[in-house]
Amino acid sequence: MHLFKRSIRVGLAAAALAAMAMPALANDPSGTWLRENGASRVKIAKCGNAFCGHIVWLKDTGGPAKVGQRVFYDMMPNGENAWKGSAFNPEDGKTYSGKMSLSGNRLTTAGCALGGLVCKSVNWAKAN
Numbered sequence: 001m002h003l004f005k006r007s008i009r010v011g012l013a014a015a016a017l018a019a020m021a022m023p024a025l026a027n028d029p030s031g032t033w034l035r036e037n038g039a040s041r042v043k044i045a046k047c048g049n050a051f052c053g054h055i056v057w058l059k060d061t062g063g064p065a066k067v068g069q070r071v072f073y074d075m076m077p078n079g080e081n082a083w084k085g086s087a088f089n090p091e092d093g094k095t096y097s098g099k100m101s102l103s104g105n106r107l108t109t110a111g112c113a114l115g116g117l118v119c120k121s122v123n124w125a126k127a128n
Contacts, residue, residue: 027081029102032056033124041127042071044100044107051075051083051100053109055090065090072109075100087111 029051032043041057053072058065065071075085075098087098089111096111099119105126112119 027102029075029083029100029107032127033107034127036123036125040065042124044072044075047074049076050085063090064093072098072100 029044030046032041033053034041039059040055042053043056044051044053046052051072052070052075055065055067055069055071058067061067069088069090071088071090073086073088073095075083078084078099081102083100085098085100086095087109088095096113097116099110099112101108107124107126108121109124110119110121
């Protein structure tokens with residue numbers, strides 16, 4: 001019995017050390033987000049091990065963006081409150097390397113070209 005208790009303590013100590021060595025996990029960006037200019041809403045949700053974002057509402061439905069279109073793909077944790085993946089821009093039909101960062105009820109997304117040297121950011125407010 002003494003050996004069993006010692007094994008449990010050693011296992012718990014190892015688990016605690018492993019948890020301390022792991023990088024901090026980002027908060028969850030899930031939810032519906034309103035673009036700062038009020039032109040669209042995007043729903044961010046888990047898709048497999050990553051996060052994805054789809055357009056769920058558009059102020060102007062006559063433009064190149066379409067409701068249901070996926071605009072953020074494969075957003076994986078990349079530091080605290082940050083994710084990295086791909087961003088699709090309906091305006092030019094191109095996919096860029098993408099970033100997301102979360103600060104309270106504010107989400108900032110960016111699509112980047114030239115290896116991240118040129119990025120265009122958009123701010124979003126939590127809509128739900």
